[in-house]
Every structure is written in structure tokens, then in C-alpha cells.
Amino acid sequence: MKILITGKPGIGKTTVIKKVAGKLGENAVGFYTEELRNEKGKREGFKVVTLDGKEGVLASKKMRSSYRVGSYGVNIKEFENLVVPVLEKALYENKVVIIDEIGKMELFSKKFVSVVEKLFSSDKIIIATVPVKNVHPVVKWIKERPDTVLIQVDYESRDELPEKIVELVEKR
Template sequence: MLICLTGTPGIGKTTIIKKLIEHLRGQNLKLEGFFTEEVRNGQGNREGFDIVTVNNGRGVLSRKSGVHSSFKVGSYCVDINQFESLAIPLLNNEKWNFAVKNSKVLWNLY
């Protein structure tokens, strides 16, 4: 099963994914994948995003400062090396290709 969850900021996408991961782990299912999680500073302002794998890998995905990259999304510089080391191996496997070709699951929250 492939689950893609999209929606506007602050609607609860990450919360839903974390709860779903916890539930599926309780069913003794093998999980693969990743999600993004916002990173906030001490004042509560968003500084960027981390990429988090369901198997507890974590790395910087993007930051407003401190990441030097020519790849930008809005005001965020994207750490391509971290993305490639954590996400690409999960996207480049036969299970993922099968899931993408056979997926009919797409949740879009507004």
C-alpha cells in the first residue's frame, strides 16, 4: 500500500502519519517510507524541515539558514545530500515501483 498525504500547513498531516505508523507497527507490518517534519526555533518560528524515515533515520531536508545549496524551495535551501541518502534508497526499490503503479490511495487534507 502506498499512502501519499498532502494538505495545507498546520492541518495535521505529520500527526496523522505518525499515528498511522504507530498503529501499523502494532500490527507487526514491515514499513518503509519517510515523512517530513517541521523544525522550529526557540521562539516558535519555522526554521525548516527534517526528513524522517519510518525506521528512525533523520536528516536535514531544508533550512532558511545554515544549509548552503543552490536548490531552493521558497525561502528554504534544500540539503540534496541528506535527501538523497535517506529518501532515494526508499524510492528506488521494486516495492515502491509496484506500489506507485498499483496505488489508488491519495489523501488530500484541506
């Protein structure tokens, strides 16, 4: 079973996935992303946090990088150093794999794309967030797989979704 969470930016996809990871506890492995904000509350970038507590900068307005999404420079090296080993290890663990998110920034990494393809081709239970639009061929491939359930997050559903997703996983 592959559960894909999608919805507009800022709707609460990461909040849903963090709550799901919290409910699954030691039975989950993976990562989520969070916004980095300055002292005035303005978004300056994004950090990646692994479920085992490591974190690093994924993207920043201050970062010089040939990989860019809007005004953000993407830190591929730090992302790969943190996330790829966690996901590679997940291939051999009996845990639910959490991936937040499979989006433009993350998909600049060929290593990330490779391990995501391996995970989705396996029998692993995966809960991932994906953009509404198919921003990359891998996103389109994942959404079109017969073993995926696509869940749309909106303001009405986001509070009850974590519990529903955990129930789906536990029924399997």
C-alpha cells in the same frame, strides 16, 4: 492500492501519516518530514526521519543551496542519502510504503523521482502525502492514476483518518 493524503499546509497531513505508520509498526517502511523550530518556536527548516530511526536536515533557512523553496535551501544530498536507499529497499520488501511528502523540496531529487515512479508503477501499497496543487508532473501523474485514492485532510476529519486509512490497508 495507493492512498494519497492531501490538504492545506499545516492542516495535519504529517500527523496523520505518523499515526498511520505507528499503527502499522513493523509492517511499514519509508519516511516522514517534520518542522525544525528555533528556541522561540519559529520554523527554521525541515528534517526528514526514516521509519527505522535515521534523520537529517531536508531544508533550512541557514542552508546555502542552488535548490530553494521560498527562504529554505534544500539539502538534496542528505535527503538522497537517507531516503532513496530506504525506498529502493522497499521495492523488494512486503511492507506498506510511507512517503511524506512528494512535494517541491523532495522532487528536486532526480533519484527520488525515479524511485517514486518505480514504486507507484509496482503493486506496492503506498501511503503518501502530496500537495493540493500539481507542483510537478510526477504529482499530477500520481493523482491521475486509476489505483489511487485521494483523501483530503481537514480539521473535522484529521483525527479519525489514521484509523480509516489503516482499515483500508488491512481490507486489501
